[in-house]
Amino acid sequence: MLTTVVGSYPVITGCPESxxxxxxxxxxxxxxxxxxxxxxxxxxxxxxxxxxxxxxVRGSMLEIFAQTIPGMGLDGKKxxxxxxxIPSPYSIGAADLKRALKTAGKLSPAFRKEEGLFHDxxxxxxxxxxxxxxxxxxxxxLSSLIKDFYNKENREEIIIDLAWxxxxxxxxxxxxxxxxxxxxxPFLSTGMADIKTxxxxxxxxxxxxxxxxxxxxxxxxxxxxxxxxxxxxxxxxCEFAGQPKNQxxxxxTELNGKKLxxxxxxxxxxxxxxxxxxxxxLEKGVEVFGEENIIADPDCGMRLRSREAAYSxxxxxxxxxxxxx
Numbered sequence: 258m259l260t261t262v263v264g265s266y267p268v269i270t271g272c273p274e275s276x277x278x279x280x281x282x283x284x285x286x287x288x289x290x291x292x293x294x295x296x297x298x299x300x301x302x303x304x305x306x307x308x309x310x311x312x313x314v315r316g317s318m319l320e321i322f323a324q325t326i327p328g329m330g331l332d333g334k335k336x337x338x339x340x341x342x343i344p345s346p347y348s349i350g351a352a353d354l355k356r357a358l359k360t361a362g363k364l365s366p367a368f369r370k371e372e373g374l375f376h377d378x379x380x381x382x383x384x385x386x387x388x389x390x391x392x393x394x395x396x397x398x399l400s401s402l403i404k405d406f407y408n409k410e411n412r413e414e415i416i417i418d419l420a421w422x423x424x425x426x427x428x429x430x431x432x433x434x435x436x437x438x439x440x441x442x443p444f445l446s447t448g449m450a451d452i453k454t455x456x457x458x459x460x461x462x463x464x465x466x467x468x469x470x471x472x473x474x475x476x477x478x479x480x481x482x483x484x485x486x487x488x489x490x491x492x493x494x495c496e497f498a499g500q501p502k503n504q505x506x507x508x509x510t511e512l513n514g515k516k517l518x519x520x521x522x523x524x525x526x527x528x529x530x531x532x533x534x535x536x537x538x539l540e541k542g543v544e545v546f547g548e549e550n551i552i553a554d555p556d557c558g559m560r561l562r563s564r565e566a567a568y569s570x571x572x573x574x575x576x577x578x579x580x581x582x
Contacts, residue, residue: 258539258548258578259307261518263473263494264390264441265558266297266312267567290314294353298360300568302368305575308386308436311350311357313558318392318441319400325349326422329401336401342418348429350389355433357387386436388471391426391462393442394419395455400444413454420458427462427470438462439471439494443557445485446476452484460489471518475500475557482506486513494518496556497538499525504538507545517546520556522574527566535577543581553578 270289273282297312315321323329323336327343330336361368367385398415407415427438440459444450463470471492474485478495479502485493493512497503497520521538522530535553542551553574559567 258543258582259384259552260305260575260578261308261388261552261554262301262306262310262571263518263520263524263555263558264310264313264388264439265318265560266300266310266314267560267562267564268293268312268314269296269564270314291356294356295360296564298357299364300564301571302361302364304568304571305579306571307384308388308552309357309361310388310390311353313390313560315353317560318390318558319397322349322392322397322423323401326419328406328418328422329397332402336397338398338401338403338405338407338415340406342415342422344422344425348433349426351429351433354387354389354430354435358434361385361387384436387434389427389430389433389435389438391423391430391438391440393440393444393455393472394423394458394462395450396442396444399447399449413451416451416454416458417461420461424462424464427466431466431468435468437469437471437492438466439473439492440490441473443473443475445474446478446481448480452481456488463489473518473557475520478503479505482510486510486515490515492516492518492552494520494552494554496520497542498530498534499523499556504541507541510545512546512550516550516552517542518552518554521553521577522555522570524555524557524559524562524570527563529566529569530573532573532577532580535574536581539577539581548582 270293273279293314301309319336328340394416398412403409469491472490473494475496493515519542521535
């Protein structure tokens with residue numbers, strides 16, 4: 258059973274220490290987020306996570322994309338749409354993904370494999386890699402204030418334009434060495450989203466990718482589970498620890514050829530789960546779908562947790578998976 262993370266990690270920025278770093282700082286070229294990224298990657302690798310992230314250290318899942326996609330911007334920290342949305346001429350996250358691969362490779366030779374990609378869309382035991390993460394077009398559109406260009410009453414055009422912009426980012430991330438692309442769509446569980454449009458948008462993003470695509474949806478899924486199964490994704494990643502009612506879904510369903518990212522750690526609290534608590538969730542998934550179809554991970558991102566809690570949660574999750582295997 259593989260282990261992964263949903264994405265974000267506690268952000269602990271660095272200060273210039275070496276002479277070279279101090280010179281960079283004096284020139285305005287020192288990047289304090291590089292230290293945060295390296296720390297996030299180091300913790301994930303040392304905890305034993307198979308498919309890690311870069312920690313999404315540069316801002317919230319909305320900020321990172323709204324401040325970079327042409328046609329979008331920020332009003333304070335609120336994403337806004339100011340004009341026609343088009344693909345960015347440069348990648349939002351490729352440089353950080355490459356740094357994550359480099360940092361992970363220094364810690365573990367398994368992350369250095371040049372061909373460490375799921376090109377055949379299979380999921381091998383012992384695989385190591387870094388996932389590329391994209392905030393989904395539906396979530397971005399429904400989170401944004403529309404200032405100009407688009408009809409405020411109909412967000413379908415915005416979602417589709419965002420899908421084309423994010424498709425380009427997915428290609429950048431694949432070329433940078435991403436093991437898979439994860440699209441985060443928490444708004445699908447809110448009742449605000451048009452599921453048909455969201456599905457159409459995701460199909461645009463995944464078009465012509467040679468690596469698998471995952472979709473992460475948190476919240477109460479009991480009312481939309483069957484609709485989520487219709488999305489053309491390789492991995493459907495969901496929240497099951499902090500949303501116990503979602504475990505009802507596992508009792509009578511099929512995955513339609515997908516793998517299930519089984520959220521088995523509550524990312525809303527610093528309380529560390531026991532091996533037994535994690536095992537109860539994972540065993541239920543394994544019993545229904547088979548160990549080969551389950552990927553263990555936290556419910557959601559861990560940005561709001563303390564570093565100590567985040568690391569301990571990942572460590573006990575990996576320990577439990579090894580015990581079950």
